């Protein structure tokens with residue numbers, strides 16, 4: 001019998017609709033319901049028995065922590081079902097990288113979990129959603145896609161949910177990882193070139209089944225003429241951790257250091273990430289992290305560092321433990 005793949009629909013451009021076939025960039029996201037998406041792709045029956053659920057119908061820039069928790073709980077429950085072999089999540093591309101990393105950190109299953117979106121609505125000329133969805137279902141139905149962490153299939157590539165980010169907003173080749181894709185999927189066949197080495201899914205110390213709430217973690221961006229208004233505002237708002245997206249090596253402007261040290265003194269975790277596209281922040285490079293008791297996000301972009309910080313803070317508020325977690329996940 002064919003593998004059973006469940007498609008959880010959350011919205012995005014893959015469910016979008018434009019006024020005419022020429023509208024590849026101006027359209028409304030989150031319009032087409034999941035059963036219509038699946039009905040439009042009878043070829044799916046060649047790769048799997050597919051069932052669909054409409055979990056949300058939103059543009060992904062509007063995802064909240066509540067959406068993440070609800071989606072994660074549904075994925076976890078389905079993954080436990082013996083009659084489910086793989087899960088596909090259709091999702092807007094704006095925050096897909098954050099949802100993918102969250103699930104990568106917290107869902108304990110070796111079954112394939114594959115997120116997929118599109119850059120053009122299904123109504124547009126050369127729409128990319130149909131083939132992206134076909135590829136996602138075929139990867140989710142493949143045994144060899146298991147145990148590789150949460151995956152994203154876009155534009156014929158199979159990307160790691162940890163490493164991948166939306167690199168450009170107007171091309172179908174939108175998703176990149178600074179460490180490269182894990183593989184390719186062409187005509188429903190997977191070609192693998194690498195596997196993740198960071199902890200994920202069944203090797204994770206975090207479990208969505210135990211997470212009832214996520215703490216407040218926000219991000220400040222570094223730039224020339226940086227000031228402390230945002231840092232102080234987040235401190236007053238009571239964030240549990242603040243991600244600093246610094247220039248270059250994750251550097252912090254001299255005029256901002258004291259306000260970050262003050263927040264640390266009030267118990268807020270300070271995590272240095274970088275605003276550069278492919279950051280690689282090391283401890284004590286540019287700032288004395290040991291002295292200030294700050295954490296570095298290593299190769300994780302600010303929005304990914306925020307996801308890991310939220311999940312990690314559900315288990316520990318010890319900065320040395322947080323740094324271990326940032327090295328391992």
Ligand SMILES: NC(=O)CC[C@H](N)C(=O)O
Nearest residue numbers: 012013059060092093094
């Ligand atoms: N390509 C897309 O999915 C972008 C549409 C919308 N901003 C979203 O993220 O859901």
